[in-house]
Structures are given as C-alpha cells and as structure tokens.
Amino acid sequence: MTKNTPSSNSGGTIYTISDLAQRFDITTRAIRFYESEGLLSPERQGQKRLYSPRDYATLKLIIRGKRLGWSLAQSRELIQLYNPAENNQQQYQKVLEKVRQSRERLQEQMNDIEIMMIELNDQESRIREAMDKQ
Amino acid sequence: MTKNTPSSNSGGTIYTISDLAQRFDITTRAIRFYESEGLLSPERQGQKRLYSPRDYATLKLIIRGKRLGWSLAQSRELIQLYNPAENNQQQYQKVLEKVRQSRERLQEQMNDIEIMMIELNDQESRIREAMDKQ
DNA sequence: GACATAGTTGACGTTTACGTCAACGTAATG
DNA sequence: CATTACGTTGACGTAAACGTCAACTATGTC
Numbered sequence: 589m590t591k592n593t594p595s596s597n598s599g600g601t602i603y604t605i606s607d608l609a610q611r612f613d614i615t616t617r618a619i620r621f622y623e624s625e626g627l628l629s630p631e632r633q634g635q636k637r638l639y640s641p642r643d644y645a646t647l648k649l650i651i652r653g654k655r656l657g658w659s660l661a662q663s664r665e666l667i668q669l670y671n672p673a674e675n676n677q678q679q680y681q682k683v684l685e686k687v688r689q690s691r692e693r694l695q696e697q698m699n700d701i702e703i704m705m706i707e708l709n710d711q712e713s714r715i716r717e718a719m720d721k722q
Numbered sequence: 723m724t725k726n727t728p729s730s731n732s733g734g735t736i737y738t739i740s741d742l743a744q745r746f747d748i749t750t751r752a753i754r755f756y757e758s759e760g761l762l763s764p765e766r767q768g769q770k771r772l773y774s775p776r777d778y779a780t781l782k783l784i785i786r787g788k789r790l791g792w793s794l795a796q797s798r799e800l801i802q803l804y805n806p807a808e809n810n811q812q813q814y815q816k817v818l819e820k821v822r823q824s825r826e827r828l829q830e831q832m833n834d835i836e837i838m839m840i841e842l843n844d845q846e847s848r849i850r851e852a853m854d855k856q
Numbered sequence: 857g858a859c860a861t862a863g864t865t866g867a868c869g870t871t872t873a874c875g876t877c878a879a880c881g882t883a884a885t886g
Numbered sequence: 887c888a889t890t891a892c893g894t895t896g897a898c899g900t901a902a903a904c905g906t907c908a909a910c911t912a913t914g915t916c
Contacts, residue, residue: 652834657791680853700786701828
C-alpha cells in the first residue's frame with residue numbers, strides 16, 4: 589500500500605533519496621554528500637531520509653549552481669539566503685548584502701556568456717564564408 | 723634595452739609568462755599547466771616561453787570559461803573551434819556542429835542565471851517586507 | 857664575476873566533489 | 887522465513903586543477 593515514490597501525506601509530497609536521484613539524474617551518494625556538506629537536512633523516519641518539497645527546491649538550486657560552476661560552498665551560502673535566520677535588522681542587512689553579491693556574480697557570468705556568444709557567432713560567419721569559397 | 727614587459731617586435735605584442743600571470747591574476751604554474759593540457763602552445767626563445775596576442779586571447783577565453791564553470795577539456799574544445807583545421811566541407815560541418823553545441827550550453831547557463839536572478843529578486847522583496855514589519 | 861631576477865622542468869601534495877566498495881539494517885514479498 | 891530491494895554508515899579511491907617545493911639555467915646588473 590505504501591509507495592516508495594512521492595506520496596501525499598501530512599500535507600506535502602515526500603521524496604525518497606533514490607526518487608530524488610532519479611529526478612535529478614544524480615546518485616544517492618551525491619545527495620548524501622550534499623547533506624554532509626550542510627546543503628540539505630532532510631527529515632528522518634528511523635534512519636531513512638525523507639525529503640520535502642523544500643528539500644527538492646534546494647536540490648534544484650544546487651543542480652543549477654553546478655551547471656553554473658558554483659562550488660558547493662557558494663551554493664550553500666546561496667541556500668542560506670532562503671532560510672529564515674535571526675530576525676534583527678542587522679541580520680537582514682547582511683543577507684541583503686549577500687543577495688547583492690550573488691546577483692553581481694550572476695551578472696558577471698551573464699556578461700561572459702554574451703561575449704562568448706558573440707565570438708561564436710563571428711566564428712560561425714567566418715566558417716560559412718570559408719565554406720562558400722570552396 | 724630589451725624589456726620584459728610586452729614589447730612591439732616582429733609585428734606584434736609579446737608577453738612573458740609572468741606578464742600574463744599578472745594581467746589575468748593567475749599563477750605562472752597555471753599557465754604552464756594549461757599548456758601541458760594542450761590549451762596553449764606559445765613560441766619559444768631558447769627555453770623561455772613567448773606569448774602572442776593570439777595566446778593572450780586564448781587565455782582570456784580560458785579565464786572566461788573558468789568563470790562559467792567550464793572544464794579545461796571543454797575550453798580546449800572551444801579553443802579548437804577558433805583554430806584553422808583541415809579545410810574540407812566535412813570538417814567544417816563538424817566544427818559548425820560544435821559551435822551549435824557550445825551555444826546551446828551557453829543558452830542553458832543563461833536560462834539558469836535568469837531563474838536564479840528572479841528567485842533572488844523575490845527573496846529580496848520578502849526580506850524587505852519582513853524588515854518593514856518590524 | 858658574484859649575485860639577484862626571471863624562467864625551466866620534474867615531482868609530490870592538496871582541495872573539491874564525488875565514486876566505489878564493504879558490511880550492515882529493515883521491510884515487503886512470494 | 888528466506889529472499890530481494892532499498893536504505894544506512896564508514897572507509898578508501900579518484901579525477902581535475904592547480905600549489906608548492908627543489909634543483910637547475912639563463913641574463914643582466916653592480
């Protein structure tokens with residue numbers, strides 16, 4: 589009766605570790621490693637890990653970070669920006685500052701991509717010209 | 723009389739290894755490593771390496787690749803797209819295909835950045851709201 | 857011409873991000 | 887109830903990308 593794939597109990601979808609591994613095309617080893625590095629902290633049912641939609645979102649962020657070449661340490665910092673910290677103005681300011689920094693890094697990557705795109709376009713033109721001349 | 727910093731001889735600027743290291747804020751070790759991995763192939767004057775503007779451009783590409791999380795193997799492939807290969811139509815087609823793939827990867831990264839940007843904007847809004855309520 | 861200033865080639869060390877067993881626990885199933 | 891499937895915690899291995907010596911060479915400067 590109880591399925592292993594995501595089920596709706598206690599008000600939200602729950603994922604097993606192998607389920608997440610399939611969905612993101614990574615290994616369970618990687619997921620456990622992310623936890624050991626402080627990027628995830630799933631619930632436990634006995635010794636087994638149970639992942640919430642929030643954990644799912646966190647993993648999605650990690651995967652995106654990886655595609656952008658972010659280290660796990662950087663992704664961990666990013667994740668912490670989405671976690672409720674102490675609610676004083678000073679903490680808020682710190683978080684806002686880190687949000688700004690993250691956006692700056694993303695902007696820099698955006699610029700690099702644009703330049704690379706332009707260079708690739710130029711190169712394609714040159715190749716097509718060379719092809720036409722044959 | 724001969725300087726160590728870039729000079730104009732034989733029709734182009736020439737850089738020493740430490741000069742490039744300074745300009746790109748990397749170590750000479752890294753530059754030599756890139757060469758050993760087949761990403762650079764500078765001229766030699768005796769045993770000393772001399773880098774051309776083309777080498778400079780290649781290094782710039784490598785650095786951009788690094789900021790985008792590309793492996794050296796990927797950057798090497800990219801670099802080869804800018805090097806004159808055999809001039810037959812079949813080779814051209816292969817290169818064009820790789821150009822297309824590179825652009826696809828860049829586009830994927832661009833999408834990831836956009837999503838992350840949106841999420842950061844949302845998070846900033848939430849934080850500012852929480853700050854106002856205090 | 858002794859010496860400081862680049863530069864060179866090994867060779868081994870290090871960090872990050874997992875992969876790969878091994879040895880074991882637990883739970884559903886025929 | 888033995889088996890199969892899935893999960894767990896170590897522990898060690900590994901690939902990529904350099905860092906860090908060591909030992910040596912070439913050069914130009916006082």
